[in-house]
Amino acid sequence: MIEVKNLTKHYGDKKAVNDISFVVNDGEILGFLGPNGAGKSTTMNMLTGYISSTSGSVLINGVDVLDDPIKAKANIGYLPEIPPLYLDMTVKAYLNFVFDLKKCKLPRKSHLTDICELCKITDVKDRIIKHLSKGYKQRVGLAQALIGNPPVLILDEPTVGLDPKQMVEIRTLIKKLGRNHTVILSSHILSEIQAVCDRVIIINKGEIAADDTAANLSKKISTDHRLIVRIEGNKDEILFELRKIPGLKYVRADMEREKGVYEYEMEAEEDVDLRREVSALVNKMNWTILYMNSAEITLEDIFLKITMGEGVSEHIKKLKESKSEQNETENGGNN
Amino acid sequence: MGAIFRRELGSFFTSSIAYVFLAVFYAFSGYFFYASSLYSATTDMSGLFSSLFLIIVILIPVLTMKSFSEEKKQKTEQGLLTAPVSLGGIVLGKYFATLLMYIMGISIVFVYALILSYFGDVSWNIVLSNYLALFFVGCAFIAVTMFVSSLTENQVVAAVFGILLLMVLYLLDFIAGYVKIDFIANILNSLSFYEKYYEFTCGIFNLSSVLFFVSTAVIFNFLTVRVFEKRRWS
Numbered sequence: 242m243i244e245v246k247n248l249t250k251h252y253g254d255k256k257a258v259n260d261i262s263f264v265v266n267d268g269e270i271l272g273f274l275g276p277n278g279a280g281k282s283t284t285m286n287m288l289t290g291y292i293s294s295t296s297g298s299v300l301i302n303g304v305d306v307l308d309d310p311i312k313a314k315a316n317i318g319y320l321p322e323i324p325p326l327y328l329d330m331t332v333k334a335y336l337n338f339v340f341d342l343k344k345c346k347l348p349r350k351s352h353l354t355d356i357c358e359l360c361k362i363t364d365v366k367d368r369i370i371k372h373l374s375k376g377y378k379q380r381v382g383l384a385q386a387l388i389g390n391p392p393v394l395i396l397d398e399p400t401v402g403l404d405p406k407q408m409v410e411i412r413t414l415i416k417k418l419g420r421n422h423t424v425i426l427s428s429h430i431l432s433e434i435q436a437v438c439d440r441v442i443i444i445n446k447g448e449i450a451a452d453d454t455a456a457n458l459s460k461k462i463s464t465d466h467r468l469i470v471r472i473e474g475n476k477d478e479i480l481f482e483l484r485k486i487p488g489l490k491y492v493r494a495d496m497e498r499e500k501g502v503y504e505y506e507m508e509a510e511e512d513v514d515l516r517r518e519v520s521a522l523v524n525k526m527n528w529t530i531l532y533m534n535s536a537e538i539t540l541e542d543i544f545l546k547i548t549m550g551e552g553v554s555e556h557i558k559k560l561k562e563s564k565s566e567q568n569e570t571e572n573g574g575n576n
Numbered sequence: 577m578g579a580i581f582r583r584e585l586g587s588f589f590t591s592s593i594a595y596v597f598l599a600v601f602y603a604f605s606g607y608f609f610y611a612s613s614l615y616s617a618t619t620d621m622s623g624l625f626s627s628l629f630l631i632i633v634i635l636i637p638v639l640t641m642k643s644f645s646e647e648k649k650q651k652t653e654q655g656l657l658t659a660p661v662s663l664g665g666i667v668l669g670k671y672f673a674t675l676l677m678y679i680m681g682i683s684i685v686f687v688y689a690l691i692l693s694y695f696g697d698v699s700w701n702i703v704l705s706n707y708l709a710l711f712f713v714g715c716a717f718i719a720v721t722m723f724v725s726s727l728t729e730n731q732v733v734a735a736v737f738g739i740l741l742l743m744v745l746y747l748l749d750f751i752a753g754y755v756k757i758d759f760i761a762n763i764l765n766s767l768s769f770y771e772k773y774y775e776f777t778c779g780i781f782n783l784s785s786v787l788f789f790v791s792t793a794v795i796f797n798f799l800t801v802r803v804f805e806k807r808r809w810s
Contacts, residue, residue: 289658291657291658291808292808310660311660311662315660319655319658321651323651325652325653329587329590330587330590338579339659343659
């Protein structure tokens with residue numbers, strides 16, 4: 242289990258990570274999502290004791306990383322952004338070195354064989370790391386993290402540099418590992434997080450912008466009051482009529498999809514069911530409707546929205562509110 | 577510490593630094609041995625030993641230049657620093673591996689002494705004392721240059737600054753001769769590495785000099801540990 246409390250890191254005046262708190266339970270796979278420079282790697286480096294925090298604490302299985310670093314680090318398998326590989330060693334020699342470095346007590350030969358099998362590097366184990374492709378290096382890095390079977394795995398962008406097939410393999414592997422390890426993995430690939438993680442923390446500018454399951458995150462902001470329709474007819478007339486719908490916040494015409502057919506995107510107040518309104522209007526005006534889709538918000542949208550700064554504060558407020566509500570109900574349940 | 581020691585020693589040989597170091601050391605020491613002992617038909621090896629001092633000033637930085645700088649550059653230090661080992665263990669593991677390399681180099685003097693013993697009586701005590709002098713100076717110099725290596729991520733910078741720093745240490749008493757203020761000159765003189773080393777080559781085993789070299793080694797290893805601490809906390 243990982244407990245992070247009020248973790249903060251300043252580099253001079255720059256706040257790289259600002260007051261982050263979260264808990265990762267045993268057997269949970271947590272995804273860390275954020276644009277480059279959001280503070281993902283800094284946070285992970287603090288979790289693993291590579292750098293210290295300016296304030297706040299990290300407990301790995303109840304051990305503070307700064308108070309008892311050796312004991313805490315023994316619980317962690319870490320794959321940094323750039324795998325810490327000694328390029329002039331063979332894979333086998335390197336893994337043996339890590340085995341010794343971690344003072345691993347497991348039976349050496351079978352343990353290393355298992356890990357090589359798991360990461361699919363058995364074929365290259367006698368080759369010098371320098372000569373391996375990026376994908377294989379990444380896998381050796383992962384193998385290195387797995388040595389000693391640490392209960393906590395921290396993986397910083399584990400699928401970077403892999404081809405799509407390898408990505409799927411590594412994701413499957415991580416999912417498998419998640420059954421008996423606590424895993425934190427960072428990524429800026431959304432589909433990856435969606436495929437692998439139970440829970441997502443979106444981090445932006447050093448702060449947690451969202452913390453929930455992937456499904457919940459989409460659900461919370463998904464709406465039936467946002468609509469995309471394609472209607473055949475005069476653009477200006479249609480826009481004029483659509484604007485008359487009560488409770489409409491905005492409507493805008495997108496590009497011309499077919500000849501004389503424009504796409505319209507609109508959003509109304511939350512209690513308005515736009516689908517019915519539009520359909521009634523279309524009937525009344527005798528237009529032809531060619532496409533209608535409620536604009537369901539994907540994780541991608543949330544991510545972009547949150548990280549692009551567009552309506553960030555609004556989202557955070559919303560999420561925090563629902564979070565505190567959740568906490569209250571939880572606390573109520575406990576009491 | 578054991579794992580780091582073994583890996584470091586192995587990397588000396590895979591990176592060919594070991595061969596370069598040993599070959600150059602053997603070649604130069606062989607030349608000086610020939611010139612100062614064999615050619616002048618004497619079993620006195622002090623000439624060889626005083627020349628060796630200059631060689632190690634240049635070769636030790638070559639041996640240590642990549643010990644920390646390369647780790648930093650290749651980001652492998654992240655692996656070490658997040659492994660369940662203490663900083664002291666990391667530094668000492670590397671230190672002792674380098675020291676062992678160095679011992680492999682300087683032990684050649686016993687071969688030279690053996691050759692000499694063929695031709696005449698060798699005073700083994702003096703040879704041993706000389707050897708110990710070389711050893712203790714090496715202990716200090718390795719720690720100093722490893723410290724330099726921990727400050728940069730560029731091997732060449734580490735080597736050049738290492739050589740410069742050792743040169744300064746080597747020439748301390750020479751510099752002291754130019755300093756007009758007695759007080760400072762005295763301090764420089766008492767810090768002189770060469771003078772202490774020279775005593776050994778004359779066959780004087782001075783325990784305080786040993787202590788001087790060993791404490792230099794301890795201080796600089798400690799400073800290296802602090803460099804890592806500081807980087808973590810900054």
